[in-house]
Amino acid sequence: MVAKSDRKILGMDQNDFSIFSRRYGIGVVMIAMIVILAIASPTFRTSGNIVSIMLQVSMNGILAMGMVFVITGGGIDLSIGSQLALTSVIVGSVLTSTGNIFLSCAMAILATTLFGFINGFLIAKFDMVPFVVTLATQLVIRGAAYVISGGYSASLANEGYKLIGSGKVFNIIPYPVVILAFVGIIAFVLLHHTKFGRYVYAVGGNVNAAIASGVNVFWTRVRTYMFSGLCCGIAGIIMTSRISAAQPNIGVGYETDAIAACVIGGTSFAGGVATIPGTFMGIIIIGLIYNGMNLVGISSYWQTITKGLLIIGAVMLDMFMNKKK
Amino acid sequence: MKKTLAILLLICMTMGLVACSSGTTATTTTAPAGTTAAAGETTTAKKDIIVGYIAKNTVDAFHATVNKAAQEKLDGLVKDGTIKEWHLLDGLTDPVTQVNLLQDALNMGCNAIIILPAESAGSDPVVTQCAEKNIPCFVVNSMTDSTAEKATAYVGSDDVQAGEMMAEFVQSQIPAGGGYAHLQGIIGNSAQIQRGEGLHNILDKDSNWTLLDGAEQTAEWQAEKAVKFAEDWLTKYGDKLNAVICDNDDMSSAVQTAMNAAGRSDIVCIGVDGNVGPLTMVKNGQLLATVYQDGAGQVTKAIDLMVDYFNGKEVPKSTMIDFVLVTKDNVDKYLAS
Numbered sequence: 001m002v003a004k005s006d007r008k009i010l011g012m013d014q015n016d017f018s019i020f021s022r023r024y025g026i027g028v029v030m031i032a033m034i035v036i037l038a039i040a041s042p043t044f045r046t047s048g049n050i051v052s053i054m055l056q057v058s059m060n061g062i063l064a065m066g067m068v069f070v071i072t073g074g075g076i077d078l079s080i081g082s083q084l085a086l087t088s089v090i091v092g093s094v095l096t097s098t099g100n101i102f103l104s105c106a107m108a109i110l111a112t113t114l115f116g117f118i119n120g121f122l123i124a125k126f127d128m129v130p131f132v133v134t135l136a137t138q139l140v141i142r143g144a145a146y147v148i149s150g151g152y153s154a155s156l157a158n159e160g161y162k163l164i165g166s167g168k169v170f171n172i173i174p175y176p177v178v179i180l181a182f183v184g185i186i187a188f189v190l191l192h193h194t195k196f197g198r199y200v201y202a203v204g205g206n207v208n209a210a211i212a213s214g215v216n217v218f219w220t221r222v223r224t225y226m227f228s229g230l231c232c233g234i235a236g237i238i239m240t241s242r243i244s245a246a247q248p249n250i251g252v253g254y255e256t257d258a259i260a261a262c263v264i265g266g267t268s269f270a271g272g273v274a275t276i277p278g279t280f281m282g283i284i285i286i287g288l289i290y291n292g293m294n295l296v297g298i299s300s301y302w303q304t305i306t307k308g309l310l311i312i313g314a315v316m317l318d319m320f321m322n323k324k325k
Numbered sequence: 326m327k328k329t330l331a332i333l334l335l336i337c338m339t340m341g342l343v344a345c346s347s348g349t350t351a352t353t354t355t356a357p358a359g360t361t362a363a364a365g366e367t368t369t370a371k372k373d374i375i376v377g378y379i380a381k382n383t384v385d386a387f388h389a390t391v392n393k394a395a396q397e398k399l400d401g402l403v404k405d406g407t408i409k410e411w412h413l414l415d416g417l418t419d420p421v422t423q424v425n426l427l428q429d430a431l432n433m434g435c436n437a438i439i440i441l442p443a444e445s446a447g448s449d450p451v452v453t454q455c456a457e458k459n460i461p462c463f464v465v466n467s468m469t470d471s472t473a474e475k476a477t478a479y480v481g482s483d484d485v486q487a488g489e490m491m492a493e494f495v496q497s498q499i500p501a502g503g504g505y506a507h508l509q510g511i512i513g514n515s516a517q518i519q520r521g522e523g524l525h526n527i528l529d530k531d532s533n534w535t536l537l538d539g540a541e542q543t544a545e546w547q548a549e550k551a552v553k554f555a556e557d558w559l560t561k562y563g564d565k566l567n568a569v570i571c572d573n574d575d576m577s578s579a580v581q582t583a584m585n586a587a588g589r590s591d592i593v594c595i596g597v598d599g600n601v602g603p604l605t606m607v608k609n610g611q612l613l614a615t616v617y618q619d620g621a622g623q624v625t626k627a628i629d630l631m632v633d634y635f636n637g638k639e640v641p642k643s644t645m646i647d648f649v650l651v652t653k654d655n656v657d658k659y660l661a662s
Contacts, residue, residue, distance in 0.1 A: 043433050052428040059421070151512035153446040155470045243420045245446030245470075249511055250420065294429050300383055300415035 025317055026266055029310075030281050030288070037292040044295050051174065057287035058176035059235045059242075061280070063258040064265075065180075065187040066231030068279045071262050072191070073224040074204040074271030075123060075130035080232050080258060082141035083112045084251030087236025089149040092156060092246020101161050109233035115141055116229020120222030145248040153247040156240070165241030176238045183234060188276040190227070200224055205272025260307060261286050264314040285310065374437055374635060376411035377430030379451065381441040381466070382418040386575075386600040387620055391441065391466070394621035398628045407632055408437075420447025427451045431458070437631055438462045439624070442469045445515045452476050461634055463627045466620060467515050473642070477634060480627040480644045484516050487597045487616050487648045488523020494614055494650060495534075495568045498593045502533020503567030506540035506558050508551045508580070510572040517543075520572050520597060537562055546572065548579035555580040559587060571596035574615040578603035581612045599651060599659055607656045617649040617659055 037044045063080055070077045087108040094104035115137065122133045156162070167175045191197040199220040202210040210217055240246060265282025267274035286307070293303045378395055382388050392413065399411045412433055416423040420443045427450075430438060438455050442448035442464065449469040455462035456475040464476045472479050495505065507524065510517035528534045540558050544551035555569055569584070569592060571577035577596030584592045596603065599617030606612035623646050630640045651659050 046432060049429075049432040052425075052432055055428065056425045146512070149513075153444060153513045155446045155449060239421055242424055242450065243444075243447040244450055245420070245444070247420065247444060247447045247513075249444075249513060250447065252419075290425075291429060294412075294414055294426065295433060297412060299413075300417065303415075 026264060026278060026281050026285070026314065029313075030285050033285065033288050033292065037288065037296065041292070041295040044292060049291070049295070051172065051177075053284075053287050053291045054177045054180075055174045056291060057283050058174070058180040059239050060254070060257045060261060060286060061180045061283040062183050062231050062235040062238070063254060064261040064279055064283050065183050065276070066228035067255075067258045068187070068262045068265075068267055068274050068276065069191065069200060069224040070130075070228045071259070071267050071269065072204045072271060072274040073200045073221050074207070075221065075224065076134060076259070077116075077119065077225060077228045078131065078134040078255050079115065079119060079138040079141055080228065081251035081254040082138045082145065083115060083229060083232035084236040084239055084254060085145040085248050086115070086141050086148075087112055087233050088240040088250055089145045089246050089248050091161075091237060091240045092154050093148060095156060095158055095161060095246075096154065099158065101158065104161075105233075105237050108237060109230060112229040112233035112236065113226050114229070116226040116232070117222060119229070120225030123225070124218045124221040142248075149246060149248040151248065153245055153249070156244045156246060161241055162244050163241075165238055165244075176242075179234065179238065183231065184276065184280060191274070191276055196220070196223065201272050203271075257286055260311050263311055266314070266317075269315070282314075374408040375433065375435045376408055376437045376439060376631070377414060377427070377433070377435030378411055379414045379416055379423055379426050379430065379438065379440040381416050381443050383413075383415045385418075386602070387598050387618070388441070391620040391624050395439070395624045395628065398625050402628070402632070407635075416441070416443050416448075418443050420444040423448050424450050424454075427454060431460075436460060437635075439627055439631065440464055441466045441624075444513075445469050461631065463631050465624050465627045476642075478627065478630045478640045478642060478644065480623045480630065480646065482618055482623065482646050482648055484519035484597075485523040485526070487618065488520040488525075489527050490523075490616050490648055490650055491520070491570050491595045491597065492524045492527035494595055494616075495570060495593050496527070496531065498613065499567055502531065504535050504537045504540075504562060504565040505568040505570055506537055506555065506566060507542075508554060508569065508571040508576050509541065509543040510546045512543050516597075517572050524570055537566060540566075544571075544576055546575065548575045551576035552579050552583045555583055556587070559584065559589065559592075566592060568593040568595075570594075574598045574600055574603040577615065578606050578612055581606065585611060597648070599649075601660070604651065604656055604660045607651055607653060608660060610653060614650055614652045617651045619646050619649065622646045 043049055067077060067080065090108040090111055091104045094107050095101065098104070119134055119137055122128050123130050164175055169175065169178055191200065199210070199215045202213070202215050203217050203220045207217060239250070261282035262274065262279055263269065263282070264285055265278035265280065267279060289303055289307055376399060378399065380388060380392050383392060396413070399408070402408045403410060412430065412435065414426040414430060416426060423440065423443055427438065438451070438460055440448065440451050440462065445468060449471055452462050452464060452469050452475050453471055461477040464472045464479045466481050468479055468481065505528065507521065509521060537558065542554050544554055551571060558566055569577065569580050571580060571594065574596030577594040581594035584590065584594065593613060595614055595616065597616040597618055599615055603612055603615045607615055626644055626646060630644070634640050
């Protein structure tokens with residue numbers, strides 16, 4: 001991005017302003033939702049409910065943190081729902097055979113990161129279409145989850161493992177929320193403050209320019225998928241603990257919410273544009289749709305419609321911003 | 326222009342929310358009306374019972390029927406002041422969502438939970454957490470792993486019975502025996518496991534019947550997948566295929582339609598549930614029979630038990646509602662409701 005503009009808006013140059021308004025625009029929607037829900041539902045305002053919302057968004061949040069790297073790098077990862085299932089059954093089988101919590105989590109994360117690597121390798125090495133590759137690996141990974149589990153789901157009795165999903169720091173903040181914050185900070189630093197982050201933007205924004213400036217496109221893309229795989233592993237561990245069951249048929253459709261959170265948060269499908277705070281707002285908005293509307297008593301049919309309308313609105317905003325540039 | 330878009334977005338949102346809040350006012354106005362009436366009429370101690378109804382989903386035909394029956398029953402209880410209010414929460418066929426919804430329900434002050442589990446293992450934390458918090462939990466339709474120990478009551482149907490009924494119907498229709506195929510639901514689901522078990526209980530013992538090679542596959546409850554399998558088997562086995570037994574009747578009715586179209590209406594297809602489509606086919610003579618699962622009966626029984634529980638009565642831990650074989654003779658009774 002060349003800062004050739006010398007026009008200033010609100011003391012920022014035009015480019016900064018466009019990024020700012022992108023964040024600000026979705027922030028307005030988020031705040032409006034919070035205000036309306038707070039008026040419409042007394043339950044919404046309770047501290048217990050705020051903790052619930054954070055807990056409920058934690059898994060999708062972690063998935064979206066991985067997804068935002070992939071989309072910014074010009075890709076898409078449809079395999080994350082299956083990755084959750086794979087995590088679940090690996091944790092389940094390792095935990096039942098060894099009883100070692102750390103080992104089971106490590107094995108699961110290793111496996112999902114490896115599949116992330118495979119996704120990235122196929123896409124970056126052979127220049128295959130990300131949509132098609134991850135659509136295919138989605139099937140492969142889901143199948144692997146069925147093979148490992150033999151198709152059966154199993155309850156996990158390990159009390160220590162259950163604590164990952166149900167434990168609380170200071171008896172207030174659930175562990176999954178802490179994990180989300182931790183992943184969020186890592187994602188923020190990675191994307192906004194490291195060379196890798198700048199390379200992701202460069203590769204997603206303009207591949208040819210990135211190659212010309214000596215960016216290692218192959219490894220940059222592979223790493224975005226590996227990070228997404230890593231996030232799937234972490235989210236999967238939380239999910240498995242929350243339901244305390246190893247379930248091979250779980251996670252179907254989870255990619256939709258993760259992608260939606262990214263898009264609502266201002267991530268451009270064209271690649272090269274995204275912010276972690278924006279994505280975070282997207283995550284919260286998705287959470288508000290589910291939680292708020294349940295509290296107010298809206299049928300899930302309307303929740304689905306609202307989610308769809310929001311995505312269209314966000315994409316319109318995105319297109320408009322891109323045209324402006 | 327930027328502002329216009331922002332405003333457009335806001336309008337989108339508010340419209341959605343207005344639609345919602347108009348819905349709420351409707352429910353909230355009925356609730357106080359119900360309670361005031363109760364205060365005047367009933368002499369028993371008024372309890373502030375708030376029921377959280379965690380549905381499996383709101384889109385399957387079977388669950389739509391169950392939810393509708395629950396809605397009528399619970400609305401009635403709100404009107405006569407037995408309960409203060411109730412909330413329908415959609416589990417989206419996802420155990421994680423159901424666990425989250427329990428949180429929402431508790432935040433809304435629910436002190437009784439009715440759940441139709443999405444998964445036997447995955448939805449179990451709903452039951453165990455209710456038990457930990459001493460909240461009565463009524464499990465309907467399918468059991469979770471610790472339902473027997475920890476739930477207040479379970480109302481369902483014995484899926485093994487359904488499997489056995491299907492097998493016996495096939496035996497009665499074709500006494501000479503033959504080859505059959507079995508289309509399963511999503512593997513690992515308790516209904517899939519138990520219906521299969523019932524089916525094999527009967528047909529494995531019957532030397533006249535053989536399961537055709539490779540003809541036991543999962544079509545994941547889905548009609549179009551079931552048809553694909555059945556058509557392939559028809560091509561492969563031809564006259565050796567005499568019956569197709571399905572874990573639900575969305576699949577069996579679709580398969581029967583395909584078999585009829587292929588000129589093989591002699592193939593007996595049967596499934597479980599009693600959805601409107603298959604029942605209509607039974608009425609029209611296109612399908613011989615279907616096994617009706619009385620979901621509405623299950624949920625109304627569970628709600629009755631809940632009321633009993635709050636009145637201090639002892640409630641049975643487990644109640645089974647029988648499956649019914651629906652043929653042309655009795656179809657009108659089930660199609661009307």
